[in-house]
Amino acid sequence: MPTVAPAAPAGTVRGLVLVVEDESSIADVIRLNLVQAGYGVHIERDGLGALSAVQRLRPAAIVLDVGLPGLDGVEVCRRLRASGDWTPVLFATARDDEVDRIVGLELGADDYITKPFSPRELTARVTSVLRRTHGVAAARPPLTMGTVTVDETERRVFVGDSEVELTATEFELLAFLMRRPGRVYSREQLISEVWGYSAIAGVRTVDVHVAQVRAKLADASPIRTVRGVGYAAEDPSRSGRGRRDG
Missing domain, CATH: 1.10.10.10 (Winged helix-like DNA-binding domain superfamily/Winged helix DNA-binding domain)
Known part of the structure; x- marks a missing residue:
C-alpha cells in the first residue's frame, strides 16, 4: 500500500516529493531524510501507481527508481514527458552504466543518482533540482x-x-x-x-x-x-x- 510520511511542522514543508521505490527499506530511508529536510513525501511501489499519483497529487518533484516491477522507471518518465508533464524527475538506479544514464537524461530526467547512495546526497539533489525549477522569484527582463x-x-x-x-x-x-x-x-x-x-x-x-x-x-x-x-x-x-x- 502507498504510504504518506508525516507532515513536517507547520510552515516548514518545502513541497511534496513523490518517491517511487519498490524496496521498502530504501523507500523508508529516503522518506525519513526528505521529511527531516522539510519535504512532504508520498511513496508508491510501482510505475502505474506512480502515474496515478502524479495526476492526483501534482508533486513538486519525483524520485523515480529505474528498476521497478512491471512498468519500469524509464517508461514512467517517457509517458510523463509524452503527456506534457515536466515535473522534475531524479532517477535512482542500481545500474551504473553510462548508457542507462544517457537514456534516462534523453527522456527528460533532470538528474541521476546510482545506488547505493547517501540519503543526504539524494536530499541535496532534490533540493537542487527544485531550486532550478523555482529559483527565480523576482521579475527579470527576458x-x-x-x-x-x-x-x-x-x-x-x-x-x-x-x-x-x-x-x-x-x-x-x-x-x-x-x-x-x-x-x-x-x-x-x-x-x-x-x-x-x-x-x-x-x-x-x-x-x-x-x-x-x-x-x-x-x-x-x-x-x-x-x-x-x-x-x-x-x-x-x-x-x-x-x-x-x-
Missing part, C-alpha cells in the same frame, strides 16, 4: 539571443513565436549561459553552477543536457562548443554558426 527568448519569470522558452518545452535542468543550463554571453564555462563549472554540487555527476551529464537543448532549439540554439574547454552562448546568426559545432 533573455534574447538570435531567435531564442528565455522568459525567466514565467520559465518559458521560445524560438520565434513557438514555445519549446525544456526540463528544469535544461532551462537553467540555457538561461545560465545566456545570462553570460560569450563567456566559456567548463563542464565542471557548469555542474557546480547549474546542478549545484560538485562534479560527482560526471561531465557526460552536461554533454547530454546540451545535446538535448540543441535538439529542441534546432539551428536557433545559441550554445557553442569550445573544444577542449566547455560551452558558451552566442548569437548563431552573428557567428554564421549552426548548432552542429561539436
Whole structure:
C-alpha cells in the first residue's frame, strides 16, 4: 500500500516529493531524510501507481527508481514527458552504466543518482533540482539571443513565436549561459553552477543536457562548443554558426 510520511511542522514543508521505490527499506530511508529536510513525501511501489499519483497529487518533484516491477522507471518518465508533464524527475538506479544514464537524461530526467547512495546526497539533489525549477522569484527582463527568448519569470522558452518545452535542468543550463554571453564555462563549472554540487555527476551529464537543448532549439540554439574547454552562448546568426559545432 502507498504510504504518506508525516507532515513536517507547520510552515516548514518545502513541497511534496513523490518517491517511487519498490524496496521498502530504501523507500523508508529516503522518506525519513526528505521529511527531516522539510519535504512532504508520498511513496508508491510501482510505475502505474506512480502515474496515478502524479495526476492526483501534482508533486513538486519525483524520485523515480529505474528498476521497478512491471512498468519500469524509464517508461514512467517517457509517458510523463509524452503527456506534457515536466515535473522534475531524479532517477535512482542500481545500474551504473553510462548508457542507462544517457537514456534516462534523453527522456527528460533532470538528474541521476546510482545506488547505493547517501540519503543526504539524494536530499541535496532534490533540493537542487527544485531550486532550478523555482529559483527565480523576482521579475527579470527576458533573455534574447538570435531567435531564442528565455522568459525567466514565467520559465518559458521560445524560438520565434513557438514555445519549446525544456526540463528544469535544461532551462537553467540555457538561461545560465545566456545570462553570460560569450563567456566559456567548463563542464565542471557548469555542474557546480547549474546542478549545484560538485562534479560527482560526471561531465557526460552536461554533454547530454546540451545535446538535448540543441535538439529542441534546432539551428536557433545559441550554445557553442569550445573544444577542449566547455560551452558558451552566442548569437548563431552573428557567428554564421549552426548548432552542429561539436
